[in-house]
Amino acid sequence: MQELLYLVHRFPYPPDKGDKIRSFHLLKHLSQRYRIHLGTFIDDEMDHKHLERVRGMCGETCFLDLYPKSARIRSLSGLLSGQPLTLPYYHDKRLQAWVSNLLETRPVGTILVFSAAMAQYVSHAMNIRRVMDFVDIDSDKWMQYAATIAWPMSWIYRRESKLLLNYEKQVARLFDSATFVSEAEADLFKRLAPEVAEKITYFNNGVDADYFSPQNIYPNPYLAGIDTLVFTGAMDYWANVDAVQWFASNIFPAIRLQLPKVEFYIVGTRPSAAVMALADLPGIIVTGAVPDIRPYLAHASIAVAPLRIARGIQNKVLEAMAMGKTVVASPQAIEGINANPDRDMVVANDESDFINRIIELLQNGSSRAIGHAARTRVLEDYNWKKNLGRIDALLSQPQTI
Incomplete structure (x- = not known):
């Protein structure tokens, strides 16, 4: 050998x-x-x-x-x-x-x-x-x-x-x-x-599409009767910290003003002090490390990726797509991912775009067609x-x- x-x-x-x-x-x-x-x-x-x-x-x-x-x-x-x-x-x-x-x-x-x-x-x-x-x-x-x-x-x-x-x-x-x-x-x-x-x-990169599969059965980690937005990632990484701070301060309050039952879950290991402080804001939950992120993706209404600093490929986006979720992401978060906006995912260019697109999806029901196309894209290109x-x-x- x-x-x-x-x-x-x-x-x-x-x-x-x-x-x-x-x-x-x-x-x-x-x-x-x-x-x-x-x-x-x-x-x-x-x-x-x-x-x-x-x-x-x-x-x-x-x-x-x-x-x-x-x-x-x-x-x-x-x-x-x-x-x-x-x-x-x-x-x-x-x-x-x-x-x-x-x-x-x-x-x-x-x-x-x-x-x-x-x-x-x-x-x-x-x-x-x-x-x-x-x-x-x-x-x-x-x-x-x-x-x-x-x-x-x-x-x-x-x-x-x-x-x-x-x-x-x-x-x-x-x-x-x-x-x-x-x-x-x-x-x-x-x-x-x-x-x-x-x-x-x-x-x-690839994704283990058998592991990250919407066909598996996952316990629901969320309370009944709420819509959930989820962000996953290592929460001591600067780009992730910046993303959730921006989303929590500039985007989420406007969404919750119109849809009071919406909650924003930040799921990931080693949350920094700045991330932990976000849990004091209404409707925001910081989980810290969890045994398995798949239940949080499977039962979320929408996966969000509001990254402003990014290079390469975001695995968090690919994993959510593999789970058949509708992903609302910034242009930076999808750079390098071979996907078609509005078919495989939703791209939001600024704060107002994030607010409007997420509210529209939640009011009309998160698009199953987008989630299905997202998983198909992963199966085709990220093996x-x-x-x-x-x-x-x-x-x-x-x-x-």
Whole structure:
């Protein structure tokens, strides 16, 4: 069995948030063809209970704890070195030593790196085929963040965006091939870095449509006689926090004024203090972590995705679509998703659009036709086995550098 080094910035299990969903399915898929040596960081104490499960899918492993507070302090060294702060945040001498020793002692024929920050560990491995899965254009996220906050953090985020884009371009030049999470994301990077356009491609995420299925029976977590709007996601992630704050402050009150029995459920792990504070507002419920998000999707009237900051593909949108729900989403939330507005989902361009479209759907009954079309779209375009076939072809090609 061929040997492959797989570097991931976050422990790829459980697959309960965007990057971990993709990194886990890559691991699961590739373990059928390769002896995988996995190097990764653990930034959530709860992940330790899953270590043996992941080890069982791998050859050699290096799992290192990463403490976000100390990592943020360490990242400040980038201000002196001229690096993007992301690189020292994820730098660890122990992981570098493990990678170097592995490449010297094992017949590794291919390297797959997940997230740009991890490329620093194999910058010297020029005689091995290297494939970079950028997933998203992280540098663009930092530019979006910069537009939402005041100086001096806006300056730091703009700096990070500029330096990280330069680093992403450098990695794309050095690696044999680079992938993104959608065709739209890949096309944007080609425009940003036309000199490496021929190396850039993509493979879509997938959804376990048997697991996220409206045909299953789920207990109803909601009170009888109410309409429910639901948002799902990791609730310590800035883009999600911004989305629910905006929706709760600028959109939901106007909906509830006309439809007093509507409630807004925020369902997801690790809600920040800002998210928890939203539970003090009328009609808003913050659940925190739940054993299973599917009942909240299955019995919701509408799934909402009011993201203002987004890159790549939103798994929360795909999962709701797979559940046959009508999704009302911002343009940012559906960027990269192959779907037709008003047939597969509803797109709301601003606050008044969100208000009017949601009220219309609730008054007339959330459209079953949209929900059915949404699930059909997922079944056609977001199948893991089909989409991961694209990475197989990239990894098996001969080295080009």
